[in-house]
Amino acid sequence: MVDNRKILGVIGGLGPIATAHFMELVINMTDVQTDQQHLPMIVYNMPFIPDRTAYILDNTKEDPLPKMLEIGHALQEQGADCIAVPCVTAHYFMDALEKRIHVPLINGVRETVAHLKENGIRKVGIMATDGTVRSGIFHKELEKQGLLPIAPSANAQKDVMHLIFNNVKAGKPAEMDRFLSAAGDLRRQGAEVIILGCTELSLIKRDEKIGAGFVDAMEVLARQSVLACHKPLKKEYECLITK
Amino acid sequence: MVDNRKILGVIGGLGPIATAHFMELVINMTDVQTDQQHLPMIVYNMPFIPDRTAYILDNTKEDPLPKMLEIGHALQEQGADCIAVPCVTAHYFMDALEKRIHVPLINGVRETVAHLKENGIRKVGIMATDGTVRSGIFHKELEKQGLLPIAPSANAQKDVMHLIFNNVKAGKPAEMDRFLSAAGDLRRQGAEVIILGCTELSLIKRDEKIGAGFVDAMEVLARQSVLACHKPLKKEYECLITK
Numbered sequence: 106m107v108d109n110r111k112i113l114g115v116i117g118g119l120g121p122i123a124t125a126h127f128m129e130l131v132i133n134m135t136d137v138q139t140d141q142q143h144l145p146m147i148v149y150n151m152p153f154i155p156d157r158t159a160y161i162l163d164n165t166k167e168d169p170l171p172k173m174l175e176i177g178h179a180l181q182e183q184g185a186d187c188i189a190v191p192c193v194t195a196h197y198f199m200d201a202l203e204k205r206i207h208v209p210l211i212n213g214v215r216e217t218v219a220h221l222k223e224n225g226i227r228k229v230g231i232m233a234t235d236g237t238v239r240s241g242i243f244h245k246e247l248e249k250q251g252l253l254p255i256a257p258s259a260n261a262q263k264d265v266m267h268l269i270f271n272n273v274k275a276g277k278p279a280e281m282d283r284f285l286s287a288a289g290d291l292r293r294q295g296a297e298v299i300i301l302g303c304t305e306l307s308l309i310k311r312d313e314k315i316g317a318g319f320v321d322a323m324e325v326l327a328r329q330s331v332l333a334c335h336k337p338l339k340k341e342y343e344c345l346i347t348k
Numbered sequence: 349m350v351d352n353r354k355i356l357g358v359i360g361g362l363g364p365i366a367t368a369h370f371m372e373l374v375i376n377m378t379d380v381q382t383d384q385q386h387l388p389m390i391v392y393n394m395p396f397i398p399d400r401t402a403y404i405l406d407n408t409k410e411d412p413l414p415k416m417l418e419i420g421h422a423l424q425e426q427g428a429d430c431i432a433v434p435c436v437t438a439h440y441f442m443d444a445l446e447k448r449i450h451v452p453l454i455n456g457v458r459e460t461v462a463h464l465k466e467n468g469i470r471k472v473g474i475m476a477t478d479g480t481v482r483s484g485i486f487h488k489e490l491e492k493q494g495l496l497p498i499a500p501s502a503n504a505q506k507d508v509m510h511l512i513f514n515n516v517k518a519g520k521p522a523e524m525d526r527f528l529s530a531a532g533d534l535r536r537q538g539a540e541v542i543i544l545g546c547t548e549l550s551l552i553k554r555d556e557k558i559g560a561g562f563v564d565a566m567e568v569l570a571r572q573s574v575l576a577c578h579k580p581l582k583k584e585y586e587c588l589i590t591k
Binding site: 110118119120121122124125128129132140141142143144145146147148149150151152153154155156179183 | 353361362363364365367368371372375383384385386387388389390391392393394395396397398399422426
């Protein structure tokens with residue numbers, strides 16, 4: 106299977122629809138004319154990986170790391186040149202994965218923060234699940250790169266959770282008044298750009314008009330996957346902050 | 349990786365967007381409540397597989413079979429319990445694949461015809477590329493199972509090709525007057541149901557109102573993949589003929 110083409114490995118299924126959406130993003134961002142020029146991927150869409158949020162909030166629950174490592178090693182053996190994990194919450198395990206998989210991992214959290222920094226942003230709001238906010242994944246990375254993280258107030262965080270669980274995950278339309286209210290809370294605290302740090306929020310971005318000043322972590326991961334595999338990027342994806 | 353769960357292997361990338369769309373169909377058809385209950389898949393999304401239509405129309409072109417076999421064997425080694433190829437044209441190579449891969453292949457063409465037969469249909473129209481029509485994939489299978497194939501007139505076939513290449517592949521909206529005109533041609537010849545035998549036509553079905561009496565071969569392949577892997581099917585996908 107291995108030749109001069111770079112192959113993207115994907116630890117997927119977290120959840121399964123997010124993986125298919127991520128693949129579409131990668132394909133749509135790649136600036137090529139024929140099927141044959143597109144980026145080859147090997148995708149392990151393995152939804153049985155134990156729940157990441159459950160483990161992060163309660164370490165006595167089943168650890169998803171062993172299964173993620175097993176998949177990472179399978180991708181490595183199959184010739185993947187770099188590996189993406191299209192799930193923000195799973196980035197909690199990224200350091201542990203990087204230590205034990207001998208193929209470069211594309212870190213969607215680190216790349217999102219780097220993308221904001223490159224674009225001169227300093228104050229960054231975070232919209233994500235309680236699990237992601239509590240684990241501090243984005244907070245730590247923003248601070249590490251010298252940017253200022255801004256979390257939603259308790260009420261705004263409740264709106265974000267409602268959008269993720271009671272709207273998108275439940276297959277219902279997003280209540281955009283709640284979305285705009287949570288975003289407004291972050292803007293009032295000074296957020297120049299707001300990170301959509303959860304697949305369900307990426308789907309709201311895909312389906313609704315959300316306006317300027319957002320960046321979707323899943324899009325940054327897809328963009329970086331295209332670049333890491335030496336494929337040409339469509340011009341309109343050079344900056345991913347919505348205008 | 350292998351335990352009591354069935355794993356679906358996918359020879360993908362023919363083209364890449366069709367593969368992501370097929371994965372979404374499988375996920376959406378599976379009647380489960382949590383990520384963990386979904387169907388595990390290993391997907392080789394390898395768009396560099398040589399062009400199938402080009403080879404079918406001119407056997408001096410590069411043969412895509414060796415690469416498809418290589419992927420099939422890799423899926424077999426990785427523990428796939430059955431294999432799907434989400435590309436109608438590639439079904440031309442299905443017999444050759446079946447002979448050399450020791451994992452059951454799900455034949456989307458055979459299953460589409462079987463699904464129509466189960467539902468009491470006798471006269472079947474075919475909408476597909478010149479390559480698929482000329483290779484006779486659907487014609488032979490329909491006759492084998494005792495159904496009557498109906499091909500579009502030369503003019504209607506031109507409309508179908510225009511829809512596939514000048515509309516969908518070109519990223520433009522489908523000219524629905526041409527779609528309805530081609531379908532009308534097949535109905536006048538007696539077609540009770542029309543097979544959408546090409547991914548681009550599946551996308552028209554997804555995005556437009558096409559009316560009653562169509563069946564999408566890609567949906568049948570996804571449905572059969574769910575069943576072959578012993579997953580529960582959502583009730584609304586039991587019959588795939590549009591109403």
